[in-house]
Amino acid sequence: MRDYVAGIGRTIAVRAVVGMFVLVGGLFWHAVQDPGGRADGARAEDGGPAVCRPIQEGEPAGYPAMCAALNRPGLAELVGAPGERVVSAGVGSYSPWETGAAQVRVGKVKAAVSESRTVPYDLLLDSARVSAREVAPVAGRPAVAYAEQLHWMTVNLGTGGSGPGSGSGSGRVPVPQGDPGTAYHLMVARNADGSGGSLEVSLWREDGGFADSGLLPALAEKLMADLDGWNAPPLPAEPGQPTRPPRPSPSPTPFRPFGGR
Template sequence: MQKYLAGVGRAFAVRVVVGMLVLTGGLFWRALHASDGQRAEGGEPVLCGPIKEGQPAGYPAMCAALNRPDLAELVGAPGERIVSAGVGTYSTWDLGAAQAQVGQLEVAISDRRTIPYDLLLDSTRVSAREVAPVAGRPAVAYAEPLHWVTLNLGTGGSGSDPIPAPAPTRDPGTAYHLVVARNADGSGGSLDVSLQRVDGGSADSERLPALAEKLMADLDGWNAPPLPTEPGQPTRAPRPSPSPTEFRPFSGGY
């Protein structure tokens, strides 16, 4: 009975988390991102905005770790500059969250102490697979197709008719995520690092492991060696994606 209840709880958590991804990360909603970030003025460096009521307590430290001079090189956009930085999108599970845009690339990071790193492997709604460890910690990569969202906030000239929404002119693209466990045995929650292009182009997912290691080195709780796996626990072989996919993260290991 205990195992059954645990399975039911995990299945429910998968649905909740995937639903959250569809509502927040999966929606390519530019107005939402812009409202949460501080944009650079002229040639001045961008600053992280002050924390506001209701935002994750760890936002300032995570934004500072993300808003770094070498971010352009880490994401594969040498010569570009950071044009915005802020809390970005976040959920009630996030202890910390931050987002920055460098050139046409958008980087986001979230610290979720209560969400297992491999939770999305149980869902067929995202392309997820276990990959090589990151800084001694197990990790999962997944691809998240983005979608356009259009809000009709006004009315037409006749009074009550909504203004027709313009059709999107290009594919909004894909966000690539790397989710890393806090501890070597997969426990302790997870850190989600994502990379996407705001112009609908393709981001380089191969850069996520090195980017995650650099960010973790500057984050309290992540910058120490992971707790070791309990003695006697077997090493679990990587699990493939639950559904066929062309997503091949990090040199096509699968």
Template sequence: MAHDIDAPTKGAGTWGQAVAAVALVAALGAGLWTIEKASSSDSDPRPATCSGGEPEKAPKESGKAPRRVSGAQLCEALNRPDLAELLGTPGETAKTAGGSGGSVKFGNGKEIATPSAEVEFGTYTVNLTATYDRHPVAGSASLLGASARQQTVLGRPAVFYSDRTISISFRLDGSDTDSGPGVPARALTVARDTKDSGGSFEVTLWRTDGVVPDDAVVLRVAENVLPTVPGWAANG
């Protein structure tokens, strides 16, 4: 049986598509995504729930270093009871929900923590990623294409931009794996703190039918979800 999935190409803000794609495939292969699926055999399936997990430290940091938010914590913040209503699709039930630790490693040995979470509905899929780098959000619109738009969200520098998922097709036995362009997505990157001292949270939405998500929907999700992420208020 063949399976097709859509996955974000820039789970870490402005990082390249190739790096994100490799990280995603590695995560799938290693089983890092902790996903709870609603049973298809139930006449009234329950919404998917997030698996637990301990907060994670940034790569190569000591035990005394500040603790970063984990993929499990991001999932708990994202997979809220009213998420379908925020998306404008009340009545829909989350099909899958999961979180991953994740990091991006560069040729110079530097490693950036990029924990993320994702919740899938029938109409929308929502991805939430935290990036712990030193890059400010202000001014990044010029790097993200003509559709990028700088603004302020929740009192912090932010930027809207267009993206596209990667469509990955594979069989359960590992054969016939293929990938290609997926569906359009809209992403909103918001600085981790009001001083924009580096790092960001990113909310990305895409639709199953391939219609470009409305920025108002992305903004509504971000404004309700981000303040519930652990540590958000402390960085205000």
């Protein structure tokens, strides 16, 4: 019994830490953007669409393939921003446990994709900060969608500063003006039983729009068709691991990307 309780404690701790990093990472990414939406990527030049910048040392090895898959023709329509152009494309924010990540900004919509071989698809299903959720399969794999209202934050970088309001020994990232918008997420399991890690597709909308019915699943299926390890029928379970039955949706929700708003 003691080992069982200890195991539960470790599981809760891991989920809490991962959830904290996901939240802080996303908010930090919003806080450090310049007004042009740099997104740590290549900027559009001469009025044309932005291209993915080359991978840099220390970045996830899967970034080039993911950026190429995400920065695709017709992306504006896929993210619900028809007529807009790609203004930046790069790696965006990522965590140490992610094997690939990419982020593209289309007008006032930011689209991101990331892959983890360890983070389960339903990690945030029980998180209090997740305001809406739904579980339904995508391309034969278990998936969960959720939405969250974003908020600006000031990040203390611990560097020295001077001048009005700087304070001794403190450095702060300027807080952008305006509404940071709403983020919509879809996490898809690698395997049919929910094991094997996850692929997350995210949209940040700063234009007051919604993620229409089917938008996230359709984008995820397009990306999976171009990504190694995702462009084949899912395995029934992670080799050598016990089966992991997909979890049901815990409650009704107004956010329904699989079947309507």
